[in-house]
Amino acid sequence: MTASIEHVLDILDRAHTGRPATVKEWGFELSRVIAQKAKKYGLEKTCGRDNPVNWDDELADRFYQAGLELALEMGELCQDTERVIKITEEDLADAVKDAPAEAQLGKGRDRVVMRHRRPEDPLRPLSASPMGQMVREDLYVALHQGVAQHREIDILRNATPITMFGRQVLAGSPYETAVGRFQARLTSEALWRAGRPGMPVQGVVSSPTVFGQLGSFGLSGSFDPELHYAVILSPGELTTSFHVLHKVIHASNCGARTACGFPCTIGGFVGGPEGAAISYIADVHLQFALHQTDFWNAFICDARYLGNGGREAQWAQSVATQALTRNTHFLGIEVAGQLGGPCTEMLLYECAVSMINLSASGTSCYLGPRTSGTKYANHISPLECKFCAEVLKGAAGLTRRQANDLLNALIPKYEADLYKPHTGKGFDECYDLATLRPSEEWAGIYLKVKKELAGMGVPLALP
Amino acid sequence: MSKAELIGRLATAIADGDEETVKETARAVLAAGIDPLEAITQGAVKGLDIIGERYQRLEAFLPDLIRGGDAMKACLGVFLPHVKPEQMQSISSGTVVIGTVSGDIHDIGKNLVASMLSVTGFDVCDIGTDVPVKRFIEKAEEVKARVIAMSALLTYSANYQKQVIDYLKDRGLREKYYVVVGGAPVSPEWAADIGADGYARTAIGAGRLMKKLVGGGTAPPLPQPLVVEQ
Numbered sequence: 001m002t003a004s005i006e007h008v009l010d011i012l013d014r015a016h017t018g019r020p021a022t023v024k025e026w027g028f029e030l031s032r033v034i035a036q037k038a039k040k041y042g043l044e045k046t047c048g049r050d051n052p053v054n055w056d057d058e059l060a061d062r063f064y065q066a067g068l069e070l071a072l073e074m075g076e077l078c079q080d081t082e083r084v085i086k087i088t089e090e091d092l093a094d095a096v097k098d099a100p101a102e103a104q105l106g107k108g109r110d111r112v113v114m115r116h117r118r119p120e121d122p123l124r125p126l127s128a129s130p131m132g133q134m135v136r137e138d139l140y141v142a143l144h145q146g147v148a149q150h151r152e153i154d155i156l157r158n159a160t161p162i163t164m165f166g167r168q169v170l171a172g173s174p175y176e177t178a179v180g181r182f183q184a185r186l187t188s189e190a191l192w193r194a195g196r197p198g199m200p201v202q203g204v205v206s207s208p209t210v211f212g213q214l215g216s217f218g219l220s221g222s223f224d225p226e227l228h229y230a231v232i233l234s235p236g237e238l239t240t241s242f243h244v245l246h247k248v249i250h251a252s253n254c255g256a257r258t259a260c261g262f263p264c265t266i267g268g269f270v271g272g273p274e275g276a277a278i279s280y281i282a283d284v285h286l287q288f289a290l291h292q293t294d295f296w297n298a299f300i301c302d303a304r305y306l307g308n309g310g311r312e313a314q315w316a317q318s319v320a321t322q323a324l325t326r327n328t329h330f331l332g333i334e335v336a337g338q339l340g341g342p343c344t345e346m347l348l349y350e351c352a353v354s355m356i357n358l359s360a361s362g363t364s365c366y367l368g369p370r371t372s373g374t375k376y377a378n379h380i381s382p383l384e385c386k387f388c389a390e391v392l393k394g395a396a397g398l399t400r401r402q403a404n405d406l407l408n409a410l411i412p413k414y415e416a417d418l419y420k421p422h423t424g425k426g427f428d429e430c431y432d433l434a435t436l437r438p439s440e441e442w443a444g445i446y447l448k449v450k451k452e453l454a455g456m457g458v459p460l461a462l463p
Numbered sequence: 464m465s466k467a468e469l470i471g472r473l474a475t476a477i478a479d480g481d482e483e484t485v486k487e488t489a490r491a492v493l494a495a496g497i498d499p500l501e502a503i504t505q506g507a508v509k510g511l512d513i514i515g516e517r518y519q520r521l522e523a524f525l526p527d528l529i530r531g532g533d534a535m536k537a538c539l540g541v542f543l544p545h546v547k548p549e550q551m552q553s554i555s556s557g558t559v560v561i562g563t564v565s566g567d568i569h570d571i572g573k574n575l576v577a578s579m580l581s582v583t584g585f586d587v588c589d590i591g592t593d594v595p596v597k598r599f600i601e602k603a604e605e606v607k608a609r610v611i612a613m614s615a616l617l618t619y620s621a622n623y624q625k626q627v628i629d630y631l632k633d634r635g636l637r638e639k640y641y642v643v644v645g646g647a648p649v650s651p652e653w654a655a656d657i658g659a660d661g662y663a664r665t666a667i668g669a670g671r672l673m674k675k676l677v678g679g680g681t682a683p684p685l686p687q688p689l690v691v692e693q
Binding site: 172 | 518519524525567571572574592618623625648664666692
């Protein structure tokens with residue numbers, strides 16, 4: 001599904017004629033309306049630290065209604081015009097009806113089908129890796145080749161090359177226009193080397209403004225709208241911008257599908273875990289209703305430690321995902337915010353927690369991991385990407401109560417370290433770059449944690 | 464109302480972001496002949512600490528931080544005309560110019576840090592998102608800032624943090640300002656590479672960092688950045 005240009009222009013008209021609100025006013029209003037919805041639906045203080053995975057369907061459905069009402073009542077703020085884009089019930093109903101319930105991605109042997117899932121669904125979700133981490137230019141192809149060589153991983157989502165021909169790239173400058181294509185060429189090389197030329201790619205990651213996408217998507221020899229889809233990220237909760245709308249229009253012009261994302265931050269204007277879940281549900285609907293996305297692409301982050309491995313964020317993610325997967329047929333590409341780095345047990349435990357939770361809550365596709373909080377250059381390796389895919393798919397069909405028990409056993413293994421995470425090693429430190437195999441140390445950690453998970457009841461194939 | 468009760472009331476009103484009660488109580492403090500410096504340090508600052516603790520326990524959020532910062536400003540508005548000039552330095556930590564760098568329109572992290580700095584006693588000048596390099600410096604000069612703080616969510620926008628520092632150097636202004644950086648792709652190593660004076664991983668950490676930096680007695684630029692991870 002590509003966005004209809006008439007629809008996008010209508011949204012743009014609303015962005016120029018809606019009621020005015022500054023970003024600060026919008027934040028306070030959002031906070032107030034979320035609190036009203038939480039009260040109306042009896043959602044206050046429902047977050048259970050002892051139960052990081054929700055299994056109460058009725059509670060998930062109440063969150064859904066609250067989120068739906070929030071989307072209708074608030075709409076979205078356009079950051080550039082500082083006006084509110086309202087949506088109607090009809091907009092929302094059309095968005096829910098028209099959104100795809102499945103999508104074919106890639107081609108040939110690498111073609112995959114993303115399907116809607118529900119909580120506790122035995123259907124195996126898709127896995128997309130790595131994710132946006134900064135990687136040295138000379139390691140870029142090897143890293144992506146290493147990821148793509150694992151067939152458990154269905155979709156490639158690029159890392160960000162730190163430099164382009166040795167030059168620093170500046171957002172919004174002509175360097176950005178050039179780097180999108182640069183990234184597409186390197187990705188293509190990596191997929192060829194891995195023997196997966198038809199693997200779908202989520203691009204353009206290196207596009208803070210619209211220029212990276214303009215310079216690469218839909219151009220000959222670059223990201224192909226038939227195979228790949230465009231990622232478009234909004235700047236704030238229930239907020240859009242001209243850059244976002246530029247990208248939506250450009251993707252529509254190319255005939256490309258899109259994955260629209262947004263931030264959702266516990267501790268920010270949305271409040272605590274309950275408010276974050278309500279806001280998440282609302283924002284997902286707005287991505288479909290306003291940006292006509294094919295997939296939503298987001299996660300709930302805890303501002304206190306800038307990840308989501310903690311109990312409150314896991315719970316909020318579980319209830320929000322379940323609300324959406326129970327009440328819509330939307331396709332979600334959901335992220336997890338790990339803080340540990342490669343070659344640490346912490347990273348694998350964090351990954352396991354999010355994979356089990358997301359899989360049991362009904363996500364269609366996982367995107368990540370965000371190793372070391374995407375903070376440390378080169379701190380991403382293929383092995384944790386493979387591990388995520390294995391656990392995500394292995395956990396399909398677990399009940400939410402089983403998932404909850406597993407999370408309660410796993411979270412204590414790292415929660416004390418969320419504020420001082422183990423950043424681990426870089427790709428070039430924990431991999432043999434000639435053979436693209438992990439070091440003995442890293443392979444040993446991987447096997448140890450995997451055996452431990454299998455022993456706890458996660459269905460995983462062991463060597 | 465006793466002195467202890469008035470100071471306690473001030474702390475509570477600041478923590479609750481109740482500007483009217485703050486102003487009323489501050490005026491009552493002055494009328495009772497209580498030293499305004501004592502009321503600020505024992506009452507108002509205590510109130511700000513309470514907000515920080517509530518935030519960490521998920522009992523207070525960004526709107527509460529903003530209200531607390533505004534309440535503190537209202538409090539100082541009443542007290543400052545009555546504070547002796549030699550006491551001023553112990554009250555104000557100085558002015559921070561903060562913004563998200565060019566090419567980046569994300570503001571959640573920047574807003575959290577700006578609010579946390581307000582409740583840590585800094586005068587915060589928030590110049591928004593997608594801020595061009597020169598704008599940071601022009602604003603810092605205009606408001607006589609001590610600190611320039613830059614946020615970035617994306618790798619290619621973080622590169623502008625270096626551009627700002629390089630521009631300060633090229634204009635011969637680097638010695639005038641502490642420069643601190645933060646954001647998702649920003650690490651202590653990056654802060655060191657680009658010659659920043661400080662890095663904090665979280666909003667609460669940013670408050671601690673700034674206090675250490677301006678209270679440390681070492682003039683900018685620092686040979687190595689101060690790093691606050693928690």
